[in-house]
Amino acid sequence: MKSKTEFKHESLLTTDDVRALLEALSNGLSKGQLEFSDEHEGSLKIEPEGLLQVKVEASEEEQKQQFEIKVRWERQPKALPKKGPKIS
Structure with missing residues (x-):
């Protein structure tokens, strides 16, 4: 079993920078893949x-x-059952 891998980043950004970050998240979701990285935390x-x-x-x-x-x-x-519960 693989241990937990995580990425954390905290910074002060302008609203334009935050908007660009949210757009990058949206684009990654559209592609089905997100890669997080910075110079201190590595990448995920x-x-x-x-x-x-x-x-x-x-x-x-x-x-x-x-x-x-x-x-x-x-x-x-x-996996969930494909049948509902029996109710009497």
């Missing part, structure tokens, strides 16, 4: 496919506002 290549679970959150607190987008999927989705 992932291949989203099938049904993707999406979670969007936004919050505001005094002078701080933020939003988060989380997307996840199973590389080998769990």
Whole structure:
């Protein structure tokens, strides 16, 4: 079993830079492959496919506002029964 591999990056960017980052994510999703890299963290290549679970959150607190987008999927989705439950 392969151990967890992760990529993390944090920086201060302009809204134009963030827009370009979101466009790059969109383009990668369209191609079915995203590659994350920077000079400190190395690189990580992932291949989203099938049904993707999406979670969007936004919050505001005094002078701080933020939003988060989380997307996840199973590389080998769990097999589900093809029959519904029996209900009497």
